[in-house]
Amino acid sequence: MNVKYLFFALMLIISDAAIAQKxxxxxxxxxxxxxxxxxxxxxxxxxxxxxxxxxxxxxxxxxxxxxxxxxxxxxxxxxxxxxxxxxxxxxxxxxxxxxxxxxxxxxxxSDNEADAHALHGITGVVLEESIKGKLTPLSNATINNIHADEQFTTDSSGVFHFETKLPAQIVVSYVGFKSDTITVNSSEMLSITLKNSVNSDLTEVIVTSRTPSSYVSTLSVLNKLNLGVGELTKAACCNLSESFETSPSVDVSYSDAVTGVKQIQLLGLSGNYTQLLTENTPEIKGFASHYGMTYVPGPWLEGIQLTKGVGSVVNGYESIAGQINIEEKKPDNSEKLFVNTYANTMGRLEANINTAHKLNDKWSVGLLAHGNYSDRKVDDNNDGFKDLPTGSQWNIINRWKYVDNNGWIIQLALKAMQDKRYAGQTNFDRFKDIGTTNAYGVGIDAEQYSFTSKIGYIFPQHKYKSIGLILSANRYTNNAYYGLSNYVGKQSTVYGNLIYQSIIGNTNHKFKTGLSFSNENYNENFNTLIFKRNEIVPGAFLNILMTYPISLQHWQV
Known part of the structure; x- marks a missing residue:
């Protein structure tokens, strides 16, 4: 499969099919x-x-x-x-x-619980404002008390009176005027004026608020930092490894000076001790963990949840120094069409296309596409080695989401990635010098294909109770050479996780329990050496959260 040509074909199709959001x-x-x-x-x-x-x-x-x-x-x-x-x-x-x-x-x-069940007398008058601004009482205007399911009409003087609990919502309607809903919070006299449309200048009022770009939830017992889109845009990030440059919680450093690969550090420990999840699915692990953070483009990110210290066992037991869960953009709330391009003086070119379409009330589909290319050999410190690797990467995700009103939620994702990068001495020619001592060179050719499905059901009558199933399959290959050494690595992973969530008595006390299964097959060839292993890890977990007025207690097995 030539991902490069597929990427350009998809760009043309999406550009022709995009419709402006209105x-x-x-x-x-x-x-x-x-x-x-x-x-x-x-x-x-x-x-x-x-x-x-x-x-x-x-x-x-x-x-x-x-x-x-x-x-x-x-x-x-x-x-x-x-x-x-x-x-x-x-x-x-x-x-x-x-x-x-x-x-x-x-x-x-009610602001005053003592009055929550008391009846209050509501009296008001309904008036009509003519084109010239004259007020005239309206008789036989309809007043509908929504919550008491009662209906009243005004008398010849336009006056109405009834008793109800507060707060109350009433609907005022009259022939020739648009019905409107009014919230009544006190028993003071009401004066309701129905205006002629000619006198109405105000057609729409929009009130918006802005959520913090990063925050720590005070309702969670875990030390979890939530990074939103606003925080991610502060850094000109091209991929996940560069998304933490503005966050003091995570240290980012180079793990390989030749290939330019970065790793994160939590609590002073290297990235090997941090569990990386993609929407609660362990995709970036094994062979892919070394370069995996460069496989997630910045424009794909919807948010990041960062937990320092021991994390939840619900999605795996690998969290030692911390847990990082990334949320990618969903097809039901992503941009209809988003195009992003980037270029710099070091010869890096990059393009991103995000698109989403709602097929009907239940199904939505989205496509996230990324490509980057760099062919300029930069050596600003004159040490004879490239400061940055050259090469290209193509990355595509096709997402589907199903949501209905009966509690079912289904998400499907197909991913394909190809990454080629070349590093080493500036005078190394990858077409002539491979396997020779003319110059030192590094070449990496990686491909990754994965499928993820999530099926969840929220009990309609008990919103606190749900059951979910996560299934994923991943195939990663890496053909590389490091000087005179050759390396071929292949990894196949199958993962499943069944989660049941409910409460103990009331929602102050919650629990999650379930079964998990992971089958990871590794096959490595290094020069003439062959290494093979298969890791099968079945598991069961129980996570209990007990909340009390003055303390929080958290147990997990």
Missing amino acids: HTISETFKVRGVCDMCKERIETTALDHKAKTAVWEAGTQLLTISFDSTKTSAAQIGKAIANAGHDNEKAKSADDSYKKLPDCCRYSR
Whole structure:
């Protein structure tokens, strides 16, 4: 398979098929909640009801969403969130939905709990504003109390009165005017004016907020640093190994001065003691771990979770100094079309194309493509060796995602990569000098192909309970020469992980348990020596998190 030509063909197809994104708006409104479980429920519900992005902050109680105004609205999304049990400025949750929430998610439904169940008399008047600005009482205007499922009409003076619990949401409607929803928080007299459209100048208000580019979750017992896109853009990173240059938590150093390969250090220990995960799947390990961080282009990154010290055993036991999990862009919330190019004076050329398309309400597909090329021999320190390796790399991911309203989530990813790099003395000619003592040279020709699938099910009536299955297969080959030495390495990996998550009593106490399996086959040829090994590691794990008012305790096996 010639990945180079496939890459250029895909670039042409994507460029011709790209359609500019339209009708996308953002809105922020208050949604009541308490914990991380509330956050997951609120954001998932918004995304399930056609929101493109959804971010809820527990501290401010604000939900920021973006959506296609031709397919949905903030009111519809707010109503869906209310049906999930969370009061918000767009809709109030029914009592039955609220009572289905776990105990730890029971937020206060009133600023004064003593008044939460008291009835308050609501009196108001509905007026019509004419084109000339004259106010006239409207009789027979309809007032609908949403949560009590009651309907009232105004009298000949435009006045209405009823009793209800606060806060309440009422819908005011009248023939010839657009219905509107009003949130009533007190029993003060209401004056509602229905304006003629000629007098209305304000058509849209967009309120947005910005989440921190990096933060440590105060609700997690692990020392986990979350790096978002905002933090990654501070560094002109071309790949994952260069993404930590602005982060004080991770040290980045060269592990090989000839090939320019970098490694990370956590807690003073080299990268061998740090577990690298790609969306909770151990892809960068074994032979691929030496160069694997250069195989993840920067524009593909959606976020990085960095845990210092012992990490969770749910996704493997290799975390000693820390755990780094990278999140790549998903097809359901990635850019419709993103094109990025880069060039520098040292002869490096790079291009990236990200594209995504929503096939229907459930399926979405995305493509991430990367290519770089460098053929200039740079020797600024005049030591006779290249300062940077030359060569090329082509990298492609095809992603599919399925989400429905019944709790099923499926993700599929196909990846292909080819990396060729040449280093050594500047006068080394790889076409003539291989196997000779004319000059020292290094050549690396690596290929990697992988498939990953994730199947998850969230129980609709118990959002805190879920089961997931991760399956992946990976094939990595490296044909290389180092001076007079030749090396061929082949690695085949099959990985599976079954995870069940639930609570103990309430969501203050959670657990994850499951089974894992890993089969890694290694075959190495170094000159005339042959090394073979097969590592089969079945396993079982149990991770328990107990949360108490003054302390957090964490056990895992």
